[in-house]
Each structure stands twice: as structure tokens, then as C-alpha cells.
Amino acid sequence: MQPQYQMGYDRAITVFSPDGRLYQVEYAREAVKRGTTAVGIKCSDGVVLIVDKRVTSRLLEQASIEKIFKIDEHIGVASSGLVGDARSLVDRARIEAQINRVSYDEMIDVEILAKKLCDHMQTYTQFGGARPYGTALLIAGISGGEPRLFETDPSGTLLEYKATGIGTGRPAVMKIFEEEYAPDAPCSEAIMLGLKALGAATEGKFDVGTVEMGIILTEDTQFRKMERNEVQSFVERYQP
Amino acid sequence: MQPQYQMGYDRAITVFSPDGRLYQVEYAREAVKRGTTAVGIKCSDGVVLIVDKRVTSRLLEQASIEKIFKIDEHIGVASSGLVGDARSLVDRARIEAQINRVSYDEMIDVEILAKKLCDHMQTYTQFGGARPYGTALLIAGISGGEPRLFETDPSGTLLEYKATGIGTGRPAVMKIFEEEYAPDAPCSEAIMLGLKALGAATEGKFDVGTVEMGIILTEDTQFRKMERNEVQSFVERYQP
């Protein structure tokens, strides 16, 4: 690989390398790998998203580091990577959701929304004049009564997971999920698994102030970010 | 060839090399060669498409790795190469099919659709500001009562095959087809031949969860992706 990037195949998204790779897209994935860790888990009764916000200064308002976003009543998103890029994608997602409401008088299906975002991201890997998005998203929702959990990446690839993680802690997170994920567990248990995975990814360095949680249940299909006291009750139960 | 790509003839699609080659198009073909293996086979009574999805994690929802797409009632597509590029081409194909229905009140001919997609791909090999598509497609359909099976490549070349394969396993697949393909075999036999070819390409590493199948029969001209149990019945009969 060494000689290829030295020859400039990685300077533009409109150029393939001789072995058919798009280096700029791969570098954008590196931006994601440098991001904070986020996990998503399908439960028997819904989907949960958990993020470690990695706050270090007491001067910072923790609420201003937003890593979980409500897109529409029935869809939520967790992000990792470039913060500004994530906000730009979240804005786009919210607009797509609103357009669907206005055009068809119904809420957008979570999979359709995820595909629309990925189509948008793909164009940034094929046309010149811009760079790919340096952001990955976990998209959670309920569709037809079923929990759905999608993961996007800078290339515009879309995959659905039972449980997954993005950001710097992904390897540690996935190791734990591969071993311990149980599809029949309710959200209350899934959250504890998620905290365990986050703990492994951050070497246990998180507390109630640095953790953000979102949840959507099949029974009401309402996505909501958890209140601090609710988060606290889970974090307190967590033992590394 | 060495000195030519060192001199930069391969950095832009708008530049020929001194021996009349378009390196960027050839590199895009490399992206296809890195893709999952897909095969298509004409049968006496239809066309079948079979793909190995190469799923490795139990956390991944296998259904979310989509390699076979229904374009219209009478046309299906299998893809290999960059996932986002494939979805972009599939979207385009579906729109072309719908335009034909609206404009002429009839379904688009599969060969006309294939040519339209290739014309589109060709422009990405001649004009600057974008890169060629890093994707190959197998396009299956029935036209005038006859099974049709087309293969596209990043240059916009269109060829029709009796049986063919794309992606990383193409050499292994073609070797088996050259030796064993029988034009008079019904789809049920062709599927077993396709599985044998896939098995050779993947060294036998596939099971019912990693294989996706699509079929269209001359008798009803309806393309459909096979259900899991239907796929299972074929995979169980397969012996490496």
C-alpha cells in the first residue's frame, strides 16, 4: 500500500487506486475511528442507543455535547466522527422525515430514511469538489412493529445489526457483543450489556455525566433521550 | 505498463495512456474483482441469479446485505463491487423502469434497460469531475418469451451470457460453467450448477444464511427473490 498512496491515488475521491480502492473514503473511515464510542442494541421490546461523551472539563456544559439525536417521533440517531458533519446529516434526516410527513401524510419508514442518507453519502464518494462525510451513524427505529438498527459508513454502505458499535471503541464493543449478545433480552438488560461494552471500550472511564442514552420501544414507537436520573439508575447498577 | 502509471496516465478518466487505455476504468474493474461473487444462469425455463453474501458476524442482520434487487416485476439484478455504487445504479434502473411504464404504458424491455444503464456508466468514463462506477451488474429478465441475462462492467460495455459470474470468484465460476453448463437444463438443475460454482469460488464456505437467490420463469415473467426455506432446500442438496 505504501507506494500507492505515495503516488497520489489518495488525494481525490474521483480517483481509484490500481487495486480498485478509494483511499479518501478509507481515510474518512479513520475520522470515524477517532470519534467517541457509540453502541446500539436491538432488544426484545425495542432498540437502545448509548454513547460515551468523553467530557473532560468541568467548565463544559455536558448537555451541549450531543451525540444522540431525535430525528422524528419514531426514529433516533447516534453519531461518531466529525461533529459538524454529523449535525449536517442529522439536519438532512430531519428534513427528509418532514418531507415524508408533508408529502404522504405519514411517518417515514426508518429503512427508507437510512437508504436516503446513504444515497446522499455515496454521491460524496463519486463526484469531485467535496470530501466524503467523516461520520458514521447508528439509526434506530420501529418499523411494522419490529425494532430496526442500521449503521452507515462514509462510503454510503448500509448494514443492519442486532448489536453494533462505532467510533474508537468499536473493536472492544464488538468483542463483547459477539460473546454476550442475547436477542431475547429486554431493553433493561441490553442497556447493562451496552454499559459493559462501553466500559471495556473506555477502560471504565465514564460516569452518569458522560453517558447519553436513547431508547425506542415497540409498544409506543416513541424515540426519546433518557433523562439524567434514568441514566443514573442504570449507571449505578453498572460494575466494571 | 509500469512506467506509464508512474507517469500519471491513471490519475484521471479524461486521459488516455499512450497505448490507448483508460487506467481509471481498469482500476474500477479491480473494485469489482474485490466484490462478493455473483452468478447468473439461463435455464430452459427462465433465469436464476445466485449470490454469496459472505457474512461473517452473527450480529449482522443477513437480510440487510442485499445483493439481489428486483427492478420491476419482470427484471432482477445481482451486483458486485462497491455497495453504494450498486444501490445508486439500482435506483436509476427502477426509475427508468417506472418512466417507461408512465410514458408508454408498458414494461421496459430488459435489453433496453440494460443499454440505458450502460450508456449512463459510459459517460462516467469520458467526462471529468467524477469517477467511473466501481460495480458490475447481472441483469436478468424475460423478453418476448425468451430468458435474457446481461452483464455490465464499469466501462459501460454490455454483453449477454448464457451463464456468467462477477466478483472475486469469477475465474473459478467461469471454469465450471465452461465445462458443465447445459443450455437445456431447467432452473432447478441450473441452481445446483450455480451452487457448485459458488462453492468452488468460496472454497465451500457458504450456508443457507449467506446465499441469496433470485429467479424469473418464462411462464409467468415474474422476478422474485427466493424465500429462505426455498434457498435452504437447494443448499441442503448441495454437496461440495
Place this chain on the structure above:
Amino acid sequence: MQPQYQMGYDRAITVFSPDGRLYQVEYAREAVKRGTTAVGIKCSDGVVLIVDKRVTSRLLEQASIEKIFKIDEHIGVASSGLVGDARSLVDRARIEAQINRVSYDEMIDVEILAKKLCDHMQTYTQFGGARPYGTALLIAGISGGEPRLFETDPSGTLLEYKATGIGTGRPAVMKIFEEEYAPDAPCSEAIMLGLKALGAATEGKFDVGTVEMGIILTEDTQFRKMERNEVQSFVERYQP
């Protein structure tokens, strides 16, 4: 010449070399020289086009390798070079022909059509943002009762020949035509001369399946691609 292309005069069509050459156009001609061999011959009673399709796999549908195209009732074309580029030019030719029918209620003159295509190709040698066409065409038609046979090249140059060839076998073809072409021979004889030339170009490696023929006669001015059995009758008479 060595030092000039090393200095980058050949990286863009908008740049002349110090000796007044356009290297990108010359490289596009190389793409044509790598193409399949096609010949065209004026006869006493019409024009014939013959192409060797160079099919190697039994899995390929030979009909899908199209090298001879009917543009309008009275005009046919044979191509060599980049397949996608050829199809793009053929599409353009058909549209020009239809525009003429609609605008003037008469069929387009073959020479006017050929000039229009060449004007189009010339712009791709003068303006940036795209590459020249890597394709040559033989354009056959009847105009005012006379057989016409034009040859285009990537620079947009247009020449009319009594008999000519394009593609990899051109030198072998032209040698035979210079020696043996007879302007008074009817098409039936011209076809045999064309097969002899193709045989020399391909070292005799062609059969009925790899040869495609098109013909237009002065008596009915209808261009048609020959049926397989018609081609067969000529190929069987051919002796290398």
C-alpha cells in the same frame, strides 16, 4: 518524441506539443488500433461491411457483441475501439437521423450525417473536461444512387474510401485491398475479398459465429444486417 510526453504534453487534450501534435488524440487512435477488425467495401451494386467479433467463450451470446449497427433505413455503421464510446456515437447518429426526418420530412444524406458525427468528435479534441472518443466508424449508405463509404477517426477527420479497414487488423486488410480491390466487382465478390482480408488480419481464426455482415444495395437503398445462414453461405465458400 520521448522527452515530449515525459514533459506532460500528452496529459490533456487542450495542450499542443511543441511540434504541434495533440497526443491525447493520437492515444485515442491507439484505442482504435486495439479494437476488433472491421472492413468496408464499395461494390458495383452497393456497400458491404464485415466485422470479426473475436468471440472466445461459448458462454457468451454472440448476438450481444454488436459491431454493425443500422442507423436508419438507408445507413449502416461498423465500429472498432471502445465499445461504450461506439454505442454512444451510434445513439447520436440515430437521433440525428430521426431529427432530419422530423424536421425536413426526408431521410438524412449519409455524408451530412457523417460530417455531423465528426463535428461532434472534433469538439472533444478541443475543449477540456472530457476525453476524445476512442472509436472509429465505417459509415455505409447510398446517396443519389451512388454507394458511399466513410471512415471517421477520433480527431473528427472524415475520409471516403473505396475499401478500407479499421481496428487491429487494418495493416493486413489494407495491404490486400491495395492489391486486389476491383471497383467493378458486385457485392457478392466484394464479400469474399473482405473475408480474405479479415482472414489475413486474424490469421484465419474466424467462423460463421464470429463474423457479422451488413449490406446496402443501390437498387433498394435498404441497409440490413445479414442473417446467420446468409453469412454462413459466404463463410463456407471462404478458403484461407
Place this chain on the structure above:
Amino acid sequence: MQPQYQMGYDRAITVFSPDGRLYQVEYAREAVKRGTTAVGIKCSDGVVLIVDKRVTSRLLEQASIEKIFKIDEHIGVASSGLVGDARSLVDRARIEAQINRVSYDEMIDVEILAKKLCDHMQTYTQFGGARPYGTALLIAGISGGEPRLFETDPSGTLLEYKATGIGTGRPAVMKIFEEEYAPDAPCSEAIMLGLKALGAATEGKFDVGTVEMGIILTEDTQFRKMERNEVQSFVERYQP
């Protein structure tokens, strides 16, 4: 890192480095680090902004060095970095505020305004043809009766702080705030803390002529730049 910028990954905002960084955005942050020091502090009863204008010539009209700007009645901004870029962002902020008044007949929420500015700045990190803004802003306002204090950076990242600083003196300022900031202190005390921090950042080199102050109180939600005599009363109380 050395070899990467030597290889040109830092010459364009549309190019990621192999480790997923955007060098041009990081360099824009350097422009901010070269700017004058500005601090913002949330108080129990409002928000204050204090800037050291670093005036050196007696010929310069100090009032013309504007580092604190009123955006709307209820929002003020302090800037550091490229002066022209700051004025451009301030103009944009004022227009957004006016648009909100005209469209919805109400004043824009300070957080919404801050996000709009950051969205705008983010686009300059993703699209070619321009450079990122070389400016950071502190945005102060009252929203729902609560003091708000946002900080933007060239990447379009938005964070809310209790107390923060931008420009060349940021490290010295943050050190003092981390140690001494008290959330319950009223603005009158916060100003003295801010002067102490500025003093540490400038090694005490400031007087009433070089300091600019802005304040907004929760009781009247009116942002105003302090008069010279008011500033003087605080500066006189300051003892390094």
C-alpha cells in the same frame, strides 16, 4: 505527522489525511490561536464577555477595533482570529436574527442561531473553492430565562461552556477558570475573574483603553456593550 503534510494532505479542505484528519481545518484553528484573547463567563444573573484589544499605537482609534458585537437585542458575540472573517460571520448572524423576526415575529433563540452559524462554517470544511473560516466566536444570550454561552470553532463544532476563552491566551485563561470559576457568582464578580484571567493571558498588559466588555442579564435579556466609564470602574479594581 511530519511526512503526511509533506505529502500534501494539507493543501485542500476536500482531502482527508490517511489518519482521518482535515489539516486545513486544523490550520484555521491556528489562525484563531494567533488572535486576541476573549473570555466569556456565565454568572448567576447573566453572561459577560471580555476582550483584550491589544492596541499599541496612540494614533489608532480604539473604538474601531471591535471585538464584541451586538447581534440582536438579546444576543452578543465576541470574536478572535481573522478580523475580516469575524465581520463576515457577524453580518450573517445579524441577518439570520432579522430573518427570524420577520418570518416568525419573534426573536431567534440563541442556540438556534449558534447552530445556524456552525452549519454554515461546516460547509466551508467540506466543499472546495474556499477556505474554512479562521475565526472562533463566543456567543452569549438568554434563553428561557437561562444564561447561555456558546463557543464555535472553524470546523463548525458547537460547545456550550460555563466559562471559556478563545485566542492566544486560551491556555492561561482556562487554567484560571478551571481552578476558580464559581457558578453562583454574580456578574460583578465574574467580571473580576475574567480580568484576572485576561491579566494572566496578557501578562497584565491591559488598561481601560484596551479592554472591551459586553453583558446580558437574565432580568432584562438586553445585551449591551459597556460604556468606557463602566469598564474603567472594573479595571481600576483589578490588581494583578
Place this chain on the structure above:
Amino acid sequence: MQPQYQMGYDRAITVFSPDGRLYQVEYAREAVKRGTTAVGIKCSDGVVLIVDKRVTSRLLEQASIEKIFKIDEHIGVASSGLVGDARSLVDRARIEAQINRVSYDEMIDVEILAKKLCDHMQTYTQFGGARPYGTALLIAGISGGEPRLFETDPSGTLLEYKATGIGTGRPAVMKIFEEEYAPDAPCSEAIMLGLKALGAATEGKFDVGTVEMGIILTEDTQFRKMERNEVQSFVERYQP
């Protein structure tokens, strides 16, 4: 000059060299110098244009190598250099002539037409995104009862000559004209002088098939290309 073109001053038309030259325009002139030789001569009773077409293959239809073009009833043109470029300029000239007829209901003055073409060519030497025209033209016409003969070059310079030549044989042609041109000679004599000049330029290698002639007389101001037998009568009189 060596060091300057090595430093890239000749890679774009929008760049002057340090000594104020436009290398790309000079290289375009080289393309003209590689072209076939064309001569134009003012006579006492009109203007003649003579071109050597340099045909080498008996298979080529000599009429298809067109080097002399009728622009309008009263204006003709001979070209040298890139064939496609010449055709493009001829098309433009014909359109300009038609526009004049439609707009003012009179034929365009030959000098005005020549200036319009040169203005067009000049823009290709000042603006980026295209290359200069690699073609020179001789423009012959009658204006106000007087024979006119203009020569254009790739820079857009326009000059009027009594007798001149373009293309590869220009030096040989001009030497003979400087010595032997007689302004009072009628066209019949001027043609013989032109043939002598062409003979010197081509070392006598031309015959009736390779020579093309155009003429316009003051008495009828009708430009016409000479018929083959008329050309033949002059060529037969020619003795090298």
C-alpha cells in the same frame, strides 16, 4: 528558450512566458506547418486558390479530402492544419454568411467575415478550457469590385496578401512568389505560377488527382471549385 518550456510556460494558453510569448499559440502554428500546402494568388481579374491534397492510397476517394470550401457565393476558403478544426471554422464561416444575409438582406463583406473568424480564434488564445485552433485559412473573395485574399493564423492575426501560401510548403512557395509574382497577370497565368510554387513545395509530386483549385473572378463574383477536367488542362501545361 529551452529552460522556459521546461518550466511549464507552454502548458496552458492562459499563461505568458517571461518574455511575453504564448507558447501554446506557437505550437498551434506548428500544427499548421505540418499541414498540406495551399496557395492563394490575386490576379488582375480575380483570385485563385490551389491546394495539394497529398493523396497516397488508390483506395481513398480523392473528392473526400476537401481542402477548398465555398463559404458563400462570393467567398471561398483554403485550409491547412488540423482537418477537424478547419471544418469547424468553415461551418462557422458559412453560418456567419447566412446570418448576414438574413439580418441585412445582403451578402457579407469578405473582410468582415475574415475579421469575425479571427475574433473567434483570438478568444481561444486568451481563455482557458480549450486549445487554440490548429488551422490556417486562406480566404478569397471580391469586395467592391476588387480581389481580396486574406490569411488567418491560430493567434487570430489577419493579414492580406497579394500572393501567399500556408502549410508545410510555405517557405518554398513564398520564395517563388517573392521572385516571380506579377500583380497584373490574369488568373490563367497566376494558376501556372501557383502550380510552379506547389511543385517546388512538393518536389513535383502532384498530379491532377491531388490538386484542387478554386477561383473567383471580378466579373461575376462567383466563387467556384474547378471541375477535374479544368484542373487537368492546367496541370498538363505544367512542367517542373
Place this chain on the structure above:
Amino acid sequence: MQPQYQMGYDRAITVFSPDGRLYQVEYAREAVKRGTTAVGIKCSDGVVLIVDKRVTSRLLEQASIEKIFKIDEHIGVASSGLVGDARSLVDRARIEAQINRVSYDEMIDVEILAKKLCDHMQTYTQFGGARPYGTALLIAGISGGEPRLFETDPSGTLLEYKATGIGTGRPAVMKIFEEEYAPDAPCSEAIMLGLKALGAATEGKFDVGTVEMGIILTEDTQFRKMERNEVQSFVERYQP
């Protein structure tokens, strides 16, 4: 700094250097430093502008070297740097002033005009496809009964001075102003101070023909360029 400009950070305005600088803007400032010296001084009763035109040839009409421009009745400008750029900015200023008259039926405030010009200049430091303005302006006017004197630079920075200078002699001018400027002096005294500063900057090489003066008084707010005899009366009083 040496290694940075060698690495090309100074070739485009859209690129920051690693230390957050915009080299192209700094180089544009060098163009100003090469310009003729201009000074501006606020007086107790108005503002004066004085320029040394540095005329060397008796053949030149001194009036044609215009360095002081009337923008509107109440605003005047002195320029230094690239002459064509200055004229372009002056044209823009005049149009802005006229637009204000037409839109609001009142004269534009001098500070608002100065900001508009700087906003315009800032865009040339952020967007590609053009270079920054190589010109600085001194803008003099009366606003609300007060003399105003602004200085712009190529970055779009705007500062107000009591007394200042631009161009090659700025260091000499500022040294004298720092030492001797008296804010209470009337314009008649300020002019003598300005001549002294100009004399220091030009080593006394100026006479009535090379000096241009403009003045605006608070009493009538009419900017006017002084007549030659008026200039002469001051120059004669000047003793180096």
C-alpha cells in the same frame, strides 16, 4: 517560514499555512508597501488626505495620476498599491454611495461604506478563482459632525486612525505622527505635519506638481480635491 512557502502554502488564497496564515493576503500587502505614500490626518475641524504622486517624467500629465478620489459629496479616498485595483474599488464605492441615495434618499454613512468595501475585499481572501486586492485605502468623511478616517488593507480589516499612512513611506510617516500628531490642531496645521511626514518618507523629493491634497471640513461636510494654487501655498511653506 522559509520551508513553508517552499511547500506551496502561498500559492492559493484558499489554503492556510500550518501556522494559520494566509500568505497570499500577506503578499498582497507587499504590493501596497510598494505603492506611493499617502497620509490621512484628522484635524480639529475636518480630515485631510495628502499623497505623493512620484512623477518622474515631464511628458506625463500629472493630473492623470489620480491617487485621491471623491466618492460622494461627503466622502473622499486616497489609495496606494496596484492602480487598477484601486480604481476598481473606487468605482465600487461610488456605486454603493449612489445606491444608498436612491434606496434611502440619504447619503451613505462613511463607516458603513468603509465596512461594505472591506466585506467585499474579505471575500477575495476566502474564495478561489481570484486574487486579493493589492490596494490599501484611506477613507475620509464626516459623520454626525465628527471627522472620520478609516484605513483598509487587503485582508478586509478596517481600522480607524487619528493619523496614518499607507504605501512605501508608511514607517517614516508613522514615526513622525507618533511623535508630533496633535488632535487639536486645525487642518491648516495638520497639512504642514502631513507634508513633513511625506518629506521624511520621500527624502524631500516632492514639489507642488507631485503632491495631491483632499480635504473635508466639519462645517460644510463637502469633500474636495484642492486646486493647484492651494496646494502650492502649503508646499511653499514647507521646509524640510
Place this chain on the structure above:
Amino acid sequence: MQPQYQMGYDRAITVFSPDGRLYQVEYAREAVKRGTTAVGIKCSDGVVLIVDKRVTSRLLEQASIEKIFKIDEHIGVASSGLVGDARSLVDRARIEAQINRVSYDEMIDVEILAKKLCDHMQTYTQFGGARPYGTALLIAGISGGEPRLFETDPSGTLLEYKATGIGTGRPAVMKIFEEEYAPDAPCSEAIMLGLKALGAATEGKFDVGTVEMGIILTEDTQFRKMERNEVQSFVERYQP
């Protein structure tokens, strides 16, 4: 300076060199210095323009080398440098003059016209995608009863001279004018001075055929190019 142009500061007009120069504009001035010599002289009763056309071949129609152009009844222009560029500017000047007649029903003032041309030229020094004009103009006219004589250069700088010269012979011309120009001399004497200057510039190599003259008198304000016999009467009086 050597190292700077080697580092590429002179490859684009949108790039300043580190010392604030625009090399491309300076190189364009070199194109002017390579041009034919033209002089302009203000007389007590008008303005004269004289050009040496430097004709070398008897085959060239001297009238076709046009270096003096009538722009409108009351304005004439002499040019030096790139011929095509000059014609482009002359066309523009004529159109501006016509627009003024149509818009305001009066003839354009010569100084306003000169400024408009220079504004146009300035834009070619600031924006990318084109090169500066490689042409200088002398613009002669009568305005308010006074003779006016302007000189433009590629940067868009405009100066008025009593007497001046452009092109290759400028140094020789200016030397004679500095020594011998008399503002009170009538045009008849000024022409003899101009011929003397031209003679010095061309080492006496000019005759009536190579000299072109234009004149405008204050009494009738009609610019006209002199007839050959009128030019002859002056040239005959000239003694080197």
C-alpha cells in the same frame, strides 16, 4: 527574483509573488515590448498618432496591417503588442462608444472610454480562467476643446501623456521626446518630431509604405487616418 519565478509564482494571474508582484501582468508587458513602435503626441492644435508597421514582404498588402483604428468620430487609437488582443479591445471600444450614443444621445468622453477599457483590462489581472491582454493602446481624442492622449497597459493602469511611445522602440522614442518635445508646437511640427523618434527607434528603416498616421484637430474634433499621399509629404521631409 530568479528563485521566485522558479517557484511558480508566475504561472497564474491569481497569485501574488512574495514581494507583491503579479508576474503574469509583467510578462504581458513583455508582449507589448515585442510589438511594433507607436507614438502619440499632443500638439497645440490636436493630437497625432504615428506607427511603424514594420512590413517586410512585398507580397503583403500594407493596408491590412492596421495599427491605427478610428473608434468613433472623435476618438482614435494606436496599438502595440498582440494583434488579436488589440482588435478585441478596439471592438470593445467601438461598442462602448455606440452604447453611449444610444443611451445618452451624445458622444462618449475620451477619458471615460479609456477608463472603461482599463477597468475591463484590470479584471483580466484579478480573475482566473484567462490571461491579461498582451496589448498597450494610445488613445487620442478631443474633450472640452482640449487634446487628450492616454496610454493603457496590460495591468489596466491609465496614464495621460503629452507625448509617449509604446512597443519595442519605446526607450528610444521617450529619450527624444524628453529632450525635444515642445507643447506649443502645431501638429505639423509634432509629426516631424514623431518621425524623428520613430527613425531613432527603427534605425531609420521606414518609408511611406510602413508608416501609418492618425490625427485629430481641436477645430473639428474629427479623428481621421491620413491618406497615403499626406503621409508621403511628411515622410519625404524627414531626414534621419
